[in-house]
Amino acid sequence: MRLWGRKSSINVQKVLWCLSELGLEEGKDFERIDAGLHFGLNRTPEFLKLNPNGLVPTLEDGDVTLWESNTIMRYLVSQHDKQKQFPADIVSQYSSEKWLDWQVGTMWPTLRIPFLGLTRVPEAERQYALIYKSYQDTNQLLGLLDQTLANQKYCSGDQFHIGDIALALCVHRWVLLNKAFPEKTGPRPDLKNIDAWLKRLETETHFNEIAEKELNIVK
Numbered sequence: 038m039r040l041w042g043r044k045s046s047i048n049v050q051k052v053l054w055c056l057s058e059l060g061l062e063e064g065k066d067f068e069r070i071d072a073g074l075h076f077g078l079n080r081t082p083e084f085l086k087l088n089p090n091g092l093v094p095t096l097e098d099g100d101v102t103l104w105e106s107n108t109i110m111r112y113l114v115s116q117h118d119k120q121k122q123f124p125a126d127i128v129s130q131y132s133s134e135k136w137l138d139w140q141v142g143t144m145w146p147t148l149r150i151p152f153l154g155l156t157r158v159p160e161a162e163r164q165y166a167l168i169y170k171s172y173q174d175t176n177q178l179l180g181l182l183d184q185t186l187a188n189q190k191y192c193s194g195d196q197f198h199i200g201d202i203a204l205a206l207c208v209h210r211w212v213l214l215n216k217a218f219p220e221k222t223g224p225r226p227d228l229k230n231i232d233a234w235l236k237r238l239e240t241e242t243h244f245n246e247i248a249e250k251e252l253n254i255v256k
């Protein structure tokens with residue numbers, strides 16, 4: 038298998054975390070090629086043949102070439118979960134699916150505004166009112182996840198699933214953004230069930246190996 042993508046990308050991190058949970062090791066079970074941002078490569082004609090979007094992550098596995106991080110995780114679980122790390126019953130699987138779609142369709146589009154606005158957009162061009170509002174909207178959205186986690190250990194039940202991977206990396210950025218730019222994001226509420234879930238992920242999964250310790254700010 039070959040994975041294209043820099044480790045600082047949230048979407049590449051999802052795939053790396055999933056591979057790690059499946060017991061697949063870089064250099065042994067898959068090769069990783071740094072691509073994206075300062076590494077470049079993602080706009081070359083060769084890369085665009087693999088992924089016409091010119092984005093990372095992109096995975097090659099034999100005859101299969103995939104893009105879209107959540108789809109890559111779904112594929113990896115369906116093809117490479119030999120030890121049955123992830124529950125395959127309908128309730129767990131589709132509860133996880135629901136959160137995967139919510140992450141990509143609802144939560145990330147909202148959180149992406151303060152994330153890109155504060156870490157990728159030059160200071161003079163930042164739209165601070167929009168950044169503040171979108172961060173506060175993310176607070177509301179994460180309140181929904183917090184309510185779910187009041188009654189169960191993970192997003193899809195009492196077992197860890199790939200939905201948790203996609204959500205946790207967003208939540209981690211939500212925490213880091215507020216730490217680095219408290220005045221620009223405005224307050225971050227104390228969501229106790231999310232805090233407990235993050236601690237659980239830190240101790241029971243490969244989260245710590247993958248998540249960045251601080252924001253990668255491109256000047």
Ligand SMILES: N[C@@H](CCC(=O)N[C@@H](CS)C(=O)NCC(=O)O)C(=O)O
Nearest residue numbers: 046047048073074092093094105106
């Ligand atoms: N929906 C896609 C989004 C992919 C995406 O936006 N990737 C970003 C990195 S997180 C990218 O390739 N940006 C261009 C770059 O890094 O040069 C996914 O989930 O894989």
